[in-house]
Amino acid sequence: MPSTPKAVAPSPLKPHRVVVLALPGLIAFDLTIALEVFGRAMRDVGMPCYQVSVCGEMDELDTGLFGIRVKHGLEALSEAQTIIVPGTEPATAGVTPVVMQALRKAHRHGVRLASICSGAFALAEAGLLDGLRVTTHWKEADSLARLYPQVEVNAKVLFIDEGQVLTSAGAAAGLDLCLHMVRRDFGAAVAAQVARLSVIPLQREGGQAQFIQPQDLPHNKYLEPLMTWALGQLHRPLSLDALAKKACSSQRTLNRRFQEQLGMSPAQWLSQARIQRAQTLLETTPLTIEDIVSKVGLGSAANFRAQFHRVTGVSPSNYRRNFGPQGWHAPATAFQLPSERPVQAPR
Incomplete structure (x- = not known):
């Protein structure tokens, strides 16, 4: 070659x-x-x-x-x-x-x-x-x-x-x-x-x-009701067994259908859904990290930070700094009013 x-x-x-x-x-x-x-x-x-x-x-x-x-x-x-x-x-x-x-x-x-x-x-x-x-x-x-x-x-x-x-x-x-x-x-x-x-x-x-936007739920009569239900239960621990029972299915069949429709396992989708919910809360609320952890069901704050960084590539605090409303997080030196002295270029 x-x-x-x-x-x-x-x-x-x-x-x-x-x-x-x-x-x-x-x-x-x-x-x-x-x-x-x-x-x-x-x-x-x-x-x-x-x-x-x-x-x-x-x-x-x-x-x-x-x-x-x-x-x-x-x-x-x-x-x-x-x-x-x-x-x-x-x-x-x-x-x-x-x-x-x-x-x-x-x-x-x-x-x-x-x-x-x-x-x-x-x-x-x-x-x-x-x-x-x-x-x-x-x-x-x-x-x-x-x-x-x-x-x-x-x-x-x-x-x-x-x-x-x-x-x-x-x-x-x-x-x-x-x-x-x-x-x-x-x-x-x-x-x-x-x-x-x-x-x-x-x-x-x-x-x-x-920067990736959350994907819409698939138009699938089998998975869409289950996923809609699961999105309302993100604050709770949800096992594969619990998802399979809700879907009236075996774990093996449920896993196969997730792979066919989404290219991922139910556990992978659930983890992704929790992170996406956390992104929304970081963008739209002043909730603390601990409060967000309790709402998305990712265990401890340390585990949440690790999972969030693995998926998005940034820490939760940096994500909020980039995408959250100004006033919750912006440092005083980030911008100045026209009446104040000009902002210097970063060193």
């Missing part, structure tokens, strides 16, 4: 050439993420770290609210050391045979490829994600896994670095990925300066799992 070519390392003197591929259906925010992060990266001597350009198969693109004129054609990809593929709506929009051929050629020549959000679909369609661990926006993750079964999709993380190929989750996760690439190319000091200018942390805690 031929070895994977190594990504081109940035030159210590010349700017690293980044080309952003603009496809039909382009998500404009994803495009600007790459332009802003790589365009702001500067060496100590005041020289830019990157030379950034935008190319596409089409001269003009409609983003929905405004149009974009693309200066360069796909031939610009042959000069790139890194290619960024922003997301599109729909996810597979604009992935023509010509685009796939250009991406494959770049990959063969060792060019580094990175996708933001649903841009992973373009790389997958070109066959460049086969056998790799990848991520994309959590709403598109199931579709990516279904369309490209040879790709290992992880919907919980913000980004994945597989060396020559990198993928990120949706929206702001593209910032995390681009900052990671700057850090990998030119060091933490350069990446930290870009983060300061963008007023964002160099590295966020947790992953994409903390």
Whole structure:
């Protein structure tokens, strides 16, 4: 099996050439993420770290609210050391045979490829994600896994670095990925300066799992009544035996139906439901951790914190800080009124 070519390392003197591929259906925010992060990266001597350009198969693109004129054609990809593929709506929009051929050629020549959000679909369609661990926006993750079964999709993380190929989750996760690439190319000091200018942390805690919305109950005459009942009993310990008796079923049959409909066991679903209830309480109430534990049936506060971090990637207190109403948790230095002194950039 031929070895994977190594990504081109940035030159210590010349700017690293980044080309952003603009496809039909382009998500404009994803495009600007790459332009802003790589365009702001500067060496100590005041020289830019990157030379950034935008190319596409089409001269003009409609983003929905405004149009974009693309200066360069796909031939610009042959000069790139890194290619960024922003997301599109729909996810597979604009992935023509010509685009796939250009991406494959770049990959063969060792060019580094990175996708933001649903841009992973373009790389997958070109066959460049086969056998790799990848991520994309959590709403598109199931579709990516279904369309490209040879790709290992992880919907919980913000980004994945597989060396020559990198993928990120949706929206702001593209910032995390681009900052990671700057850090990998030119060091933490350069990446930290870009983060300061963008007023964002160099590295966020947790992953994409903390943003995933709870799934609706399946429209299944067998499972839906049982699950509705169980959601009203989350404060109580619920064993597999108790669930099976409520469903008038054997444990083996119940487990098989959960696996068929949800791809998980009853115990896994129940644990997930308890965490999702805890997320709602953290978002909408000022209840203490101990009060929340008693309402979601996860035993001790220590066990609750461990389970919550395992599922969401962050602690309950940090989750509340991110998603709970301001006033319950926000530190006094988090914002200031216009009459107060300006907020300084984080050090």
